Amino acid sequence: MDIKDVVKQKYSEAALRVLEGGSSCCCGPKAPSGIAQTARMSQEIYAAADTAGVPTGAIVASLGCGDPTALAELKPGETVLDLGSGGGIDVFLSAKRVGPGGKVYGLDMTDEMLALARENQMKAGVENIEFLKGEIENIPLPDNSIDVVISNCVINLSIDKGRVLREAFRVLKPAGRFAVSDVVLCGEIPATLRNSPELWAGCVAGAMQEPKYKSELAAAGFVDVDIEPTMVFRAADVREFLSAAGAEAVSVADQADGKIMSAFVRATKPAIGGADSKKKRAISTIQILGTGCARCKDLTANVEKAVQGLGIEARVEKVTEITEIMKFQILMTPGLVIDGQVKAAGRIPPVEEIMQMLLAAGGN
Ligand SMILES: C[S@@+](CC[C@H](N)C(=O)[O-])C[C@H]1O[C@@H](n2cnc3c(N)ncnc32)[C@H](O)[C@@H]1O
Incomplete structure (x- = not known):
């Protein structure tokens, strides 16, 4: 099975758990095997006032590592695209922020996640949202059509991150914003961790080093690139979320101390008129x-x-x-x-x- 299939399978299982009435639940021991161990509980990430009115199914399915909708400073009337929208929490939050005059697309490759997101939308009766099936490496939207690209703990999962960033650049309008939460590395992690498919699906093994993330964004054409750490994982946290990958991974947790972080990643497509x-x-x-x-x-x-x-x-x-x-x-x-x-x-x-x-x- 290639990495993309492993990722799809893991997130399909997570979605099915929620569809069957359980929780995707994202952290440590409760996580379905290998899933988003870096993800935090939704109540740690999102302000309660913001999630009021957001479908419960989207909140329990949350698998993110930050709140890109807060970062993005969304304005009424804007068009937003969420890369790897999962159960849709950031799509619903964005829809509230852009209002009825705006539009939010959620893009995901996993059928079960899309089914969950669409069920959440139906229950909530929100109209300014559309969930699209597709891959973030090949976004099914026209050039220059989006004001803000958001994403939450997804780009690290891609096997071709340069392409994802070029696609984000392509669909953004001039002056469009890239406002993403992601797992980023700030030091070398042991090869045992880098080579684990479980930990790739768990948002660790595929994460980019900070300088590489910045240079890939610049190569895609972005300006004003900035990466702001929001949580740096210490050995104890790492040990906990490595448990899904087995004893060997846990045994090297100390070597990853302080080298894995959740971060806000910001960038802008150059403007016309600036x-x-x-x-x-x-x-x-x-x-x-x-x-x-x-x-x-x-x-x-x-x-x-x-x-x-x-x-x-x-x-x-x-x-x-x-x-x-x-x-x-x-x-x-x-x-x-x-x-x-x-x-x-x-x-x-x-x-x-x-x-x-x-x-x-x-x-x-
Ligand atoms: C860690 S979850 C995050 C979901 C959501 N952003 C959240 O915060 O709850 C990753 C999601 O990205 C989707 N995904 C992963 N790789 C993808 C790709 N290459 N193209 C499209 N979707 C992808 C998965 O199906 C899954 O729903």
Whole structure:
């Protein structure tokens, strides 16, 4: 079974427990084997006033490690996406905050979690919510459609976190906020823990080191990246939540002392009209060098998506005359030139990289 299947199975079992009248319950010995041992009881995380009116089924199913809805400073009318929405607690909380003029999507890959979330929605009769089936690595929503991406103890579970962050960036509108609670590492943890599928599903083994999280966010195009620890786990806590992974894992708990934390992760997609867009206005021309081959068309498509993704206006010119192309002294086509500077030759940079090039070029 690959990691994704292990994760799906564990969270399916957790959802079924709640659907059958039990609790997903997230902490220590009560946890279904291998689940979210870093998660805390919902009453430790959420203010009682906030959860008033939220379906009980969503509260008991809570498997998060923080309250991203408090972090996100949601405003009435906003559109929110919760990555890995589980039983839906953060979706319901967000729906209260954005009000009837706003909309909240919950995205989850596990059928049983979606069934639980939809049952909770039906019982609560909340209309400004939609639960979507899908993977956070491939978000089934259009570019530039979301004001705030939230998530609670989920991104660490992904096997391709860079892709998740690029997808979050893609669906966010310019100036959109990324406001996530997650498990983050602040030191090397023993290989016994890193290699345990149980602990991957338990939100430990897959967690990123803090500097890596920051660099992945920046590589995806985010700015104003910040990681704020909300709880650092000491050896005693670690010993407790490692129990599901067996005696060997427990025996190395001391080596993980202070190296695993719950944290708020914040970032922003560059805005139009702010400092970044001043940079963008400085871009006069994007040129695609090539004689019209299929690869040139692919590059053109990526450039168009990047321009659209940043919401900027830029002139895109195709340079097809060989004598004109040669003036740029590139060895292979297609070539990408921004404001007279060759940025790529003989390859097709992905959309996110082109966005980075455009932002950087605008800063000159
Ligand atoms: C730790 S639970 C958190 C649930 C919820 N955010 C909360 O705070 O209660 C993780 C959830 O993420 C979902 N999940 C994990 N990996 C996913 C992926 N790659 N794509 C979509 N959903 C995923 C699981 O099905 C599960 O519902």
